[in-house]
Amino acid sequence: MTTTLPAYDEVVARYEPVIGLETHVELGTNTKMFCGCPTDFGGEPNTRVCPVCLGLPGSLPVANKAAIEATIRIGLALNCSIAQWCRFARKNYFYPDMPKDFQISQYDEPLCSDGYLDVEVDGELVRIGIERVHLEEDTGKTLHVGGATGRIHGATESLVDYNRAGIPLVEIVTKPVPGTGALAPEVAKAYVTELRDVLRSLGVSDVRMEEGSLRCDVNTSLNLPGEEWGTRTETKNVNSLRSVERAVRSEILRQASVLDAGGRITQETRHFHEDTGDTTPGRSKETATDYRYFPEPDLVPLAPDTAWVAELKAALPELPRLHRRRLQEQWGLSDLDMQSVLNAGAVELIEATVAAGTTPAAARKWWLGELSRRANETGTELADIGATPAQVAELQGLVDAGKLNDKLARTVLEGVVAGEGSPTEIMTNRGLEVVSDTGALTAAVDEAIAANPGIADKIRSGKVAAAGALVGAVMKATRGQADAKTVRDLVLERLGVQG
Amino acid sequence: MAAISREEVAHLARLSRLAVTEEELDTFAGQLDVILQSVAQVGEVTAADIPPTSHSVPLTNVLRDDVVVPGLTPQEALSGAPDVAEQRFRVPRILDEDVAS
DSSP: OOOOOOOHHHHHHHOEEEEEEEEEEEOOOSBOSSSOOBOOSOOSTTSSBOTTTTTOTTOOOOEEHHHHHHHHHHHHHTTOEEOSSBOOEEEEOOOTTSTTSEEEEOOSSOSEEEEEEEEEETTEEEEEEEEEEEEEEOOOEEEEESTTTSSSTTOOEEEEEOSSTTOEEEEEEEOOBOOOGGGHHHHHHHHHHHHHHHHHHHTSOOOOTTTTSEEEEEEEEEEOTTSOOOOOEEEEEEOSHHHHHHHHHHHHHHHHHHHHTTOOOOOEEEEEOTTTOOEEEEEEGGGOOOOOOEEOTTSOOBOOOHHHHHHHHHTOOOOHHHHHHHHHHHHTOOHHHHHHHHHTTOHHHHHHHHHTTOOHHHHHHHIIIIIHHHHHHHTOOGGGSSOOHHHHHHHHHHHHTTSSOHHHHHHHHHHHHTTOOOHHHHHHHTTOOOOOOHHHHHHHHHHHHHHOHHHHHHHHTTOGGGHHHHHHHHHHHTTTOSOHHHHHHHHHHHTTOOO | OOSSOHHHHHHHHHHTTOOOOHHHHHHHHHHHHHHHHHHHTHHHHOOTTSOOOSOSSOOOOOEEOSOOOOOBOHHHHHTTOSOEETTEEEEEOOOOOOOOO
16 A cells, blocks of 8 residues: 555544444353363363364254353443343354354344443543343364465465364444544543453453454444444454554544545455554455354243342442542542553552552552553563562562662662562662661761761751761762661761751 | 245355256245245234244253363364364365454
């Protein structure tokens, strides 16, 4: 593509984007959706399979109760209505990632429908409508071999591993989200982030985008103000939170350049490329596949009774937004301060550090200060920086006990991030502890006084402020390993002056 | 009026990956029409108080506990496969990039 893209600000001033998101979540159940095969990630190919998930003749599926409950809980957390009666459906297609030649899914009778999720963007609350939450089974993994590229084009054959086939997969579909204007990419990212946090708080999935347990498709369209919504494209392969934002943005720019040139948008699936941030066309939706859905005859309908649903609702945990609100109050933070904690991805880290015994202010200082700075410099997520909440709490404990001053603590923290061990170990191994041996300190103070008789006289004559120079000399002599206040007190004491 | 058109039969054949000749289309359209008309007779006796039925047994919520049950070994799993490579089912390459999800 050599076409130059228009400027983003200029595009969103003329066009109104409408976005929609389809998210797939692998549930963290012990077993698959319709059989007792284990679901753990990895494993040698075709070691977690049985006649049911291989679609062998005569085998019959039975739905996993834990997966049904998890889906209902997701629906409840997203303020959905729970169906009183619904069925699974067969989605028929010819592709060997499902050995049965169909996928058991839900069609016009989803388990949960019509809810919403409130997300915060720039301090504003945006309500994202939830169209449906339904349950289906994941597909197997295909490996394309032969040919030069290893890609599907040019491959001569496909190798299939069915370990993943049949793992419970929940699909969460939003209603179209209009009216977000220039913020559309951020709203999309904020929604997926909030959804991930909700799913994590429910404990229904490990929600790891990089391992594919949370996958996202992003729909985007553009229209002129006052006109009908435009034709939408669906961008697949969006595998990180950052990519969600980039995919919406790049698709807004691409569509605007097509429309500006007098072209029209084709309804199609596009593929997102992590390396370039671009999308390229996939299958055209105009020849959309007819999946010939029909009710799954091998599974009886689901009819969650009111008492069961009420019981699941009563057991829902505190949801992330309310939880954050409560933490903000406990930590005594302004909205702005809380926002910077959120932006840094530090909420859980600070919470865990406080739980380990540190004051909120100290915990926030380390995570938003030194550690955030390092995370930014190295382009890592704060959670992956190499320091744990327990280590940060231990470090602060050493500071509180007077064993480390601020400067030494920062040096120790560098060691923690570099994987040198626990703060105490690093302090001991590197000899970084504050010199608290009064004898050694007194000797250093006396030396400084002897070396600077002029300054000492000034202090004796009442110019207490001059003590700073002697403190500096002592700190230098102890290579920063003394507590400045202790040194100052000692200087004054040795000179017989009241502080 | 016929319950199914020749074009619909051709469309279904395409979806089902069945190679059907022009003559067969005529034959199947006729035969399927008879079947559909016969089944449609059920509609004559339905009343508003009879809900559409998809399952023959009046059961709901047949669920199993989330407990691992031993499955097949890879050798057993692959024993019926037409072709195997790298402990995986080996199939002809797939042309359509789209995957269900």
